[in-house]
Structure formats: structure tokens, C-alpha cells
Amino acid sequence: MDPVVLARIQFAANITFHILFPAISIALAWVLLFFKWQGNRTGNQAWRDAYQFWVKVFALTFALGVVTGITMSFQFGTNWPGFMQTVGNIAGPLLAAEVLTAFFMEATFLGIMLFGAKRVSNNMHTLATALVAIGTTVSAFWILILNSWMQTPVGFEMINGQAHATDWGAILTNPSFPYRFVHMLLASGLTVAFLLAGLSSFRYLRGDRSAGLMAALRTGIVMGAMLIPLQIVVGDLHGLNTLKHQPAKLAAMEGIWQTSKGVDAVLFGIPDSEAKTNHYEIAIPKLASFYLTHDWQGEIKGLDAFEGKHPPVGPVFWAFRIMVGVGLLMLAVSWAALWYWRQQKGLPTWLAHTFVAMTFAGWVGLIAGWYVTEVGRQPWLVYGVLTTAEAASAVPPAHIGLSLAMYLSLYLCLGFAYVRVLFYLAGKAGKAAIETPPVLQPAMQ
Amino acid sequence: MLNLNEFLPLLFLGLMGLSMLIYVVLDGYDLGVGVLMHWATPEEKDRMISAIGPFWDANETWLVLGVGILLVAFPMAQGMVLTALYLPVSVMLAGLILRGVAFDFRAKAHADHKRLWDRLFSLGSLVASLAQGFMLGMYVTGLVYTKQAVAFSAVVAVCLVAGYSLLGACWLVLKTEGELQRKAILWAKRCLKWAGLGVALISVATPLASQRVADRWFTMPEFFLMLPIPLITAVLFIATYQLLKKLPRVNDRWSWVPFISVVGIFVLAFHGLAYSMFPYLVVDKMTAWQGAASLESLKILAVGTLIVLPAILCYTAYSYYVFRGKARDLVY
Numbered sequence A: 001m002d003p004v005v006l007a008r009i010q011f012a013a014n015i016t017f018h019i020l021f022p023a024i025s026i027a028l029a030w031v032l033l034f035f036k037w038q039g040n041r042t043g044n045q046a047w048r049d050a051y052q053f054w055v056k057v058f059a060l061t062f063a064l065g066v067v068t069g070i071t072m073s074f075q076f077g078t079n080w081p082g083f084m085q086t087v088g089n090i091a092g093p094l095l096a097a098e099v100l101t102a103f104f105m106e107a108t109f110l111g112i113m114l115f116g117a118k119r120v121s122n123n124m125h126t127l128a129t130a131l132v133a134i135g136t137t138v139s140a141f142w143i144l145i146l147n148s149w150m151q152t153p154v155g156f157e158m159i160n161g162q163a164h165a166t167d168w169g170a171i172l173t174n175p176s177f178p179y180r181f182v183h184m185l186l187a188s189g190l191t192v193a194f195l196l197a198g199l200s201s202f203r204y205l206r207g208d209r210s211a212g213l214m215a216a217l218r219t220g221i222v223m224g225a226m227l228i229p230l231q232i233v234v235g236d237l238h239g240l241n242t243l244k245h246q247p248a249k250l251a252a253m254e255g256i257w258q259t260s261k262g263v264d265a266v267l268f269g270i271p272d273s274e275a276k277t278n279h280y281e282i283a284i285p286k287l288a289s290f291y292l293t294h295d296w297q298g299e300i301k302g303l304d305a306f307e308g309k310h311p312p313v314g315p316v317f318w319a320f321r322i323m324v325g326v327g328l329l330m331l332a333v334s335w336a337a338l339w340y341w342r343q344q345k346g347l348p349t350w351l352a353h354t355f356v357a358m359t360f361a362g363w364v365g366l367i368a369g370w371y372v373t374e375v376g377r378q379p380w381l382v383y384g385v386l387t388t389a390e391a392a393s394a395v396p397p398a399h400i401g402l403s404l405a406m407y408l409s410l411y412l413c414l415g416f417a418y419v420r421v422l423f424y425l426a427g428k429a430g431k432a433a434i435e436t437p438p439v440l441q442p443a444m445q
Numbered sequence B: 001m002l003n004l005n006e007f008l009p010l011l012f013l014g015l016m017g018l019s020m021l022i023y024v025v026l027d028g029y030d031l032g033v034g035v036l037m038h039w040a041t042p043e044e045k046d047r048m049i050s051a052i053g054p055f056w057d058a059n060e061t062w063l064v065l066g067v068g069i070l071l072v073a074f075p076m077a078q079g080m081v082l083t084a085l086y087l088p089v090s091v092m093l094a095g096l097i098l099r100g101v102a103f104d105f106r107a108k109a110h111a112d113h114k115r116l117w118d119r120l121f122s123l124g125s126l127v128a129s130l131a132q133g134f135m136l137g138m139y140v141t142g143l144v145y146t147k148q149a150v151a152f153s154a155v156v157a158v159c160l161v162a163g164y165s166l167l168g169a170c171w172l173v174l175k176t177e178g179e180l181q182r183k184a185i186l187w188a189k190r191c192l193k194w195a196g197l198g199v200a201l202i203s204v205a206t207p208l209a210s211q212r213v214a215d216r217w218f219t220m221p222e223f224f225l226m227l228p229i230p231l232i233t234a235v236l237f238i239a240t241y242q243l244l245k246k247l248p249r250v251n252d253r254w255s256w257v258p259f260i261s262v263v264g265i266f267v268l269a270f271h272g273l274a275y276s277m278f279p280y281l282v283v284d285k286m287t288a289w290q291g292a293a294s295l296e297s298l299k300i301l302a303v304g305t306l307i308v309l310p311a312i313l314c315y316t317a318y319s320y321y322v323f324r325g326k327a328r329d330l331v332y
Helices: A003-042 A045-079 A081-115 A122-151 A168-172 A177-205 A211-245 A247-254 A287-293 A313-344 A349-357 A361-375 A397-435 B004-039 B042-052 B056-073 B075-084 B086-108 B111-140 B147-175 B178-209 B211-217 B222-226 B228-246 B257-277 B295-322
Strands: A156-159 A162-165 A265-272 A277-284 A380-382 B280-282
Touching: A003 A045, A003 A122, A003 A177, A003 A211, A003 A361, A003 A397, A045 A081, A045 A177, A045 A211, A045 A397, A045 B056, A045 B075, A045 B086, A081 A122, A081 A162, A081 A380, A081 B056, A081 B075, A081 B295, A122 A168, A122 A177, A122 A380, A162 B295, A177 A211, A177 A313, A177 A349, A177 A361, A177 A397, A211 A247, A211 A287, A211 A313, A211 A397, A247 A287, A247 A313, A247 A361, A265 A287, A265 A313, A313 A349, A313 A361, A397 B086, B004 B042, B004 B056, B004 B111, B004 B147, B004 B178, B004 B257, B004 B295, B042 B086, B042 B111, B042 B147, B042 B178, B056 B075, B056 B086, B056 B295, B075 B086, B075 B280, B086 B111, B111 B147, B111 B178, B111 B257, B147 B178, B147 B257, B178 B211, B178 B228, B178 B257, B211 B222, B211 B257, B222 B228, B228 B257
Parallel strands: none
Antiparallel strands: A156 A162, A265 A277
């Protein structure tokens, strides 16, 4: 097999597995800070119980994020040496900034946050929780600057085949960064909202009505219901930004083959790269032109304008629809839950089951969105500067095959174990809550 | 006086070396504890885990920093080093993933599964240490897969496991008490011999593998200037062994000394190695200057690093201060 294809599969597998965990830890860290702050402020045991349970989930998630993140940092060198050789002068300082300003801080204060409650003052423990939350977000900030720069590179000049920074201000505020960063933070928030609601519903269905559980469940529902409309607006703005800077990606997302005016919005279809058309297309006339150009007759560039330089249409087209579909489902479910909660201070059984089924819905939307953005950049690694094939290493395909098999089997086992242990923890906590009578415990043990 | 073009690659060579050294010492002891866990009872395992629990995550970050500096400051060398070490790097990562995850899963998973996660934790620690030792062996022999180089690297791999276990055992002597501490003293004595062999082997092999290294060590007056490194190392080995024979003492006196003196051995061995390699990133093939990134990027990096590094060292020290004293049960 082609080593570039193998290296791409391996990196895709790695990044897919890795992103699952930061996507949770970024927002969950803030949720923990919220629980901690509420506990401090009200002295209510419910918030402390919620913290006690979710900090375990956080620790598990964080550990998986760290170890898979280390793997990624090595793979830059092992699989894509051309990346650092070509754009290292720009990518390097951004990656270094992440390690120096975020990584150490998170890792060090996580130790105090997890194990230090009895060794430091309550304020120091709250501060440690806050620093971990800030660290996760700062981490995302730097990584997304780099990722956005790879999509919309600015502020550099090429000298002897190497990118040299000419304007760091422009690099740090590259055109797609603000949209991408907010879109990612909201995605993390939604992932955590549904994780909170899902695992809590799992306990709820088993009869647990403890105050801590209800606090976490309500937090999840309110978070989901609040964030999803924001995400829809930001996603739309992000799409317009993509139209401006990466029209080939947008054409693939929308399944537009020919440049024309008054373009239809394709709801469903099966893109065919050979025939350059969509089969079984269901479309709404002129709608795409309207929401992309705010003019029913606006012109949109089709894939024909980027012959040989556009991404594979099928994966981008489908991933985009999955992402939007998950988003709409989240909207319906979280608003329904909010409505029921205000009516009867609880959830109907069918809705609780829906939440359990959607515990990892955030992951589905997130990965789909990630594929839209990353596959959509192909054949470029850095848009218009460096192709993926140019960055690949000369490692023998057999070696990549070997490591790929190893990573895949490891990831499958660990992914399975992670989900299982989460539900096991929820089951155990639920059982303990049902067995102990609902009296207020005097203090944190 | 060096100009910036000459100085900055040296600065980053130094910073990379420093973070690798800190990594080897810090993650070295927790990897070592992981390997030694294989010989402990279930109660002892819990205590051993609590001796490294608050630290391992931050310890591992030094590896990310070290590799980060390689990627960032020496983009021309990283491809050569990391692609040559492709397989051992992959194996090491699998080991690190396994142990990092097992560490957290063991306490949360179903009680019946705890033993399985404990085994995976030990196995992951062993695999990661072996892979790192193998990489060290390949690196000092010039990253070429000859039969001799692979055989030599395999021996170094075993010796590095002994070295990490030695650090781990001494860390346990410092952080535990009672029966487990006595056990750790026994482990430390055994590992000391193998670690000594490893240091001796690398010291002999590097000058044999490279004429340049041989010239550097065996010319006058450098020979006499560098002689203290092997001599002090030898003295530390013997002194540590003698001290371990007399531990534990009443009121736990001296229990911190073996760890400090083994750290001393690692620091000296590292200096010897650095002296042999300098200023090469890849033995006899690429110097720090040839592999370095552009001046403007190095400048930004240098300013950033020199501002942030002291802060990192401060809160690392704070964390060790918070968790000072004997290891207690970890509950959260």
C-alpha cells in the first residue's frame, strides 16, 4: 500500500482518538470549577457530590488525552518530517507555546486538584481547579491557531522552500481562527452537556434522585439547551468564512459541482466524482445562494473551478450532513428536556433513555465536523503551501503498517474500556446514592 | 563572543538536554516504580501508586518539552532522528499510553479487573523503559541498524530498565516505610549492579563507535579534566551500595540520600554523554547549527522559554512541596 495513504490513516486514527478526550476535558474542567464554586458559595453538599463524581470522569479523560497527545507530538516527526522542515518556523513556536504555557500547568495542578484536597486549603484547591480549566482552554487556543493557520495561512514569506514568519500579529489572528476557536469551544461544551445528561440519566433511570445527581443532570440539560443555538449561529458564520477562504472545501460540503447562479441547497444526494453530479438529489431551489451570499441569485463557485485541487467530495459531503444532523437532534432533545424539566422537575422515561443513547452524541458531531475541516483541506496540508504527500516521511510502508495495527488495536480496546468504566462508575455512584439515606453529610470526607 | 546565529542553537541544545535530563530522572523514577510493582503485594501496589500518583503526569510533560524542542528548534534533525527510530518510538508510545491509562483505570474499574490493569501498568512501564534504552543505544551508535548496534542497544535497553528501577526503588526508600521500604532497599541493591554495568558499557562503546568521541576523551589535557566524571560516578555507586546495606536507620535517617546520590549518577552519566556528542545532534552527521530553525523563530522561542521556564520550575517545586513526606493513600 502507498505509505502516504498509510501514514494518513494512522494520523487520522490518532487525531480522531485523541480529539475525543480534549473535547471533554476542556469544557468539563470549567463545569468542575462551576461545581466547586457553587459548593463553596452555597455550602450545599449536592454540588460537592457532583464534583466528587465528575472529577473521576475528568481524571480518566485527561489521562487518555495526555497519552494520545504525546503520541501525536511524536508523529509530527516520525510520519510528517516535511511539515516541520517547511513550516516549522511558524508551527514550532505555536506548539512550543502550548507546551510551555498550558501543558505543564495543567499536569502539575491536576495532581493538586485530584490528590491535594486534604493537603492544601480549600481556596488553593479551587485555584488549582481554575488553573487546570484555564490550562485546557489555553491549550486549545494555541492548537487552534496552528490548525487555523494551516487552513488560512497568512503573515509569512517563502524563502528557499521554507516558510518564514513576517507578521506574527497576522498569524495569531489568521482569518479563520476566531470562528474555528469558538466553534470548537462550543462543540466541547455540547459534548460535555450530553455526557453530563447521558451518564446522569443512566443513574436517574436506576432510581437515583440524590441532590448531587439532579444538580449534574440539570446542569447538562441547561448547558445543552443554551449552547446549541449559539453553535448553530457560529457554525453558519464559520461556513461563510470557509466560502471566502476555502471555496473548494465549501463546494464539497454543499455538493456543488458547477459554478452557477441561484444555487440549490442539497439536503440529500449521493455525490459521484466520476460523473461529477449527485444522484437521487433532494434540493431546495436557490436556497444555498441565499444563505451563502444573502442573494437568491448569488454566484457560488463549484468544484469545476478547482479541477485536481479539491478534496474528495463524498466524505466531506457526508460528514457535513452528519454534523448538522447531530446538531439538530441536540436542539430538539435538549429543548424538549428543558420544557419537561420546568413542567415537572424531572424527566419522562423516554427522554432519559434518549439522553443515555446520546451520551456520546457530542463525539459523533465533533468527529464529523473535524473531518469536514481536515479532509476538506486536502490535498493540502497547509492550504496552498504544502501538500500532504510532500510532508510524508520515507519510512517503509511495512513499519507504518505495523505501528498502525498496534495503535488501532490499542485504541479500540481503550475506547471500549473508557466507555465501559464511565458507565460502571455511574452505576456504582447511583447505587451508593440510593443505599445511603438522603441526609446531609457533615463535610467532605 | 558568539553572535546570535551561533549562540541560539547552542542555547536550545542546552535546553533540550536539560529537559531530557529532567525527564529521565523524573519519569525514570515513576517508570521504575511501575516496573517494580510486578514484585509487590496488592496492598504494596496501592502504596507504590500513591508514591507517584500526584507527579507522573507532570513528569511525562518533560518528554513532550524535550521532543518539542527537537521538532521546533531543530527541524532539520528531527526527521532524521525520529524516522530512524520509527519502530522503537511507536513501541515506547504504546507503552506510555498503556501505563498512563492503566494508572487511572485501575482504581476506577470493576474490582475484579484491578489486577489486569496493574499488570498492564507494569507491562507498559517496562515496554516504555526498554524502548527508551534501545533508542539511547541506537542514538549513541549513530542511528544505523547494524547487527552490533542492535545487539548493543538491546543490552542498553535492559540496563536502562535497571537504571530506572534503581531510581524507582530509591524513590520508594524515600517515600515509604516499614516492610515496603525494606523491600525497596533490596530492589535498589540488585538494580545498582545492572545499572553500573549499563553506564560502563555505554562509556566503552561510544569511543569505540566514533573516532571523534575517542579523540575527545583521550587527548591531553582534556582527559584529566574529564576524569572526575567517571571517578565520582564510581565513588557514588560504591557509596550508595554501602549506605543501602545499612538502611533503614532509626527515625528514617538517611533515607533520602540514596535517591539523591542516584540522581547524581544520572546527572554525571548524562554529562559524559553530552560531552561525547557535543556539538552534534546526530553523531558525526549533523551539528546543532546545521539542524537549527531560522534565527527569527529561535529568538521568539528563546524569549518565551526563558520567561516561562522559571514559572514551570516554581510550580513543579510547589507540587513536590505539597506532597512532601511519606506517601499516603490517594483518595478523591
